[in-house]
Amino acid sequence: MKQTIVARADLGMGQGKLAAQVAHASLSAYEETGTKARKRWKGEGQKKVVVKANGESELFDLAEKARAEGVPHAIIRDAGHTQLDPGTVTALAVGPADDDIVDKVTGHLSLY
């Protein structure tokens, strides 16, 4: 199992900002995940992969794909206290779920 977090590479986020947005997405999608899948993922070491997207519409398209596949997912908007405008969409987490299902949604994207 794995969780893939798609983060926007076009916003010029600093490293710490990026990491916080990825963590936010990760936790939010985890909370959408059933107890059994959560336990299995954690038992396997909670594998996480961070990949790149460019632009808000790409994240929304991927979220729609995740929804169609029935995979837990979460889109994050930044509160906008620093660096970004309030409400800027920054990241999407897909899974945890079986690798092949997550890859149907995000397998074509490059590592961040």
Added chain:
Amino acid sequence: MKQTIVARADLGMGQGKLAAQVAHASLSAYEETGTKARKRWKGEGQKKVVVKANGESELFDLAEKARAEGVPHAIIRDAGHTQLDPGTVTALAVGPADDDIVDKVTGHLSLY
């Protein structure tokens, strides 16, 4: 409330690797947190701050401080599939807890 994640700046982790380690630490400390505090933190927008440390011993010292303050925390070791040697300590998450308690442990560290 906030959660501060301390990540090692001395390992030369790539941006995606760093983000994954921070997310790992964030989720693990969250799981050590009581239900009431979790809900309050999420209700406030689950504020996360990422800061820098250098070296494993600094993370262990901070973890000991967090323990002494009774703050939920989690130290992360990398599985070592990529970039780092297996078992490398990469990050420590402190909280979620009230800002002043988290700052007692990590308030002196610089933003990542």
